Amino acid sequence: MSDISITELEAAINFWRDRSPSSGDELALCQEASALSRPYALLIVQRQNVFSPDRLDPEARNAWESYVSLKKGLQS
Numbered sequence: 001m002s003d004i005s006i007t008e009l010e011a012a013i014n015f016w017r018d019r020s021p022s023s024g025d026e027l028a029l030c031q032e033a034s035a036l037s038r039p040y041a042l043l044i045v046q047r048q049n050v051f052s053p054d055r056l057d058p059e060a061r062n063a064w065e066s067y068v069s070l071k072k073g074l075q076s
Helices: 006-019 031-045 058-075
Strands: none
Touching: 006 031, 006 058, 031 058
């Protein structure tokens, strides 16, 4: 799997936010968007543009792989 750009990561977060908008008084992100927000924040703090999928924790990896799979299905 190739590196994930900050733009791709942001698109995945927005995809999950569209599918499952923030909820509750605290406007908490859905599980998938929350999991992907951690590597996204790291990219920003470290001033980097790409993130290796190998560095994703299991929850973020699942959210990313599900996003990629669903995105491919929508494009077909």
